Amino acid sequence: MDNVTVFTHPLIQHKISILRDKKTGTNEFRALIEEIAMLMGFEALRDLPLQDVEVETPIETCMTPMIAGKKMAVVPILRAGLGMVNGILALVPSAKVGHIGLYRDEVTHEPHEYYCKLPSPIEQRTIVVTDPMLATGGSAVAAVDFIKQYGGKNIKFMAIIAAPEGLKRLHEAHPDIQIYVGHLDRELNENAYICPGLGDAGDRIFGTK
Numbered sequence: 380m381d382n383v384t385v386f387t388h389p390l391i392q393h394k395i396s397i398l399r400d401k402k403t404g405t406n407e408f409r410a411l412i413e414e415i416a417m418l419m420g421f422e423a424l425r426d427l428p429l430q431d432v433e434v435e436t437p438i439e440t441c442m443t444p445m446i447a448g449k450k451m452a453v454v455p456i457l458r459a460g461l462g463m464v465n466g467i468l469a470l471v472p473s474a475k476v477g478h479i480g481l482y483r484d485e486v487t488h489e490p491h492e493y494y495c496k497l498p499s500p501i502e503q504r505t506i507v508v509t510d511p512m513l514a515t516g517g518s519a520v521a522a523v524d525f526i527k528q529y530g531g532k533n534i535k536f537m538a539i540i541a542a543p544e545g546l547k548r549l550h551e552a553h554p555d556i557q558i559y560v561g562h563l564d565r566e567l568n569e570n571a572y573i574c575p576g577l578g579d580a581g582d583r584i585f586g587t588k
């Protein structure tokens with residue numbers, strides 16, 4: 380699929396396997412989500428624009444590349460996407476952070492919006508949307524719809540685990556965005572949970588149940 384990257388890096392696969400283990404506690408789970416986001420972000424941000432700036436080394440003055448301007452936004456889908464934000468900010472500390480609040484109805488599995496605040500202006504920014512779980516794809520499609528309504532154009536979506544159904548739905552709804560997936564799982568179950576998955580990412584990050 381064009382514009383879709385499914386990671387195979389052993390460090391990412393190893394960390395995802397620890398996430399899956401139901402014995403992994405909140406502390407470790409939260410740290411792993413952040414580390415995986417950073418590893419995925421390293422690849423996802425390989426096309427960030429650079430500009431040459433003048434720097435004086437101890438030897439001489441030279442022109443050398445740096446990230447051009449403050450041109451990035453991280454937009455987590457609340458709540459679980461919040462867990463990935465610091466991993467991306469560790470790479471680009473100057474990035475602005477927007478928030479989109481969505482929860483999935485337990486019966487219909489449809490996403491419901493409860494919050495949306497994005498950095499303005501957003502048109503020129505590289506926008507990294509984070510959510511560990513891409514299940515039916517309803518939340519991801521709704522979040523990207525919002526960002527496009529606000530004027531966002533250069534959008535990257537990062538999920539740690541995706542179901543084939545959700546990846547297909549997001550790619551078909553928004554073929555122009557770059558999608559990054561840490562691992563593509565087998566399927567959704569009758570409750571629209573990813574199998575084998577890792578359970579409810581939000582509850583495991585924040586210790587709620």
Ligand SMILES: O=P(O)(O)OC[C@H]1O[C@H](OP(=O)(O)OP(=O)(O)O)[C@H](O)[C@@H]1O
Binds near residue numbers: 458484513515580582
């Ligand atoms: O692809 P979908 O079928 O839309 O499902 C994925 C969504 O479900 C989870 O959020 P949840 O509704 O559990 O909210 P939470 O992050 O607050 O726990 C997850 O973090 C995604 O946002």
Ligand SMILES: O=c1cc[nH]c(=O)[nH]1
Binds near residue numbers: 579
């Ligand atoms: O498996 C799933 C599906 C949706 N949301 C989660 O947190 N986990």
Ligand SMILES: [Mg+2]
Binds near residue numbers: 459580581582
């Ligand atoms: Mg949840």
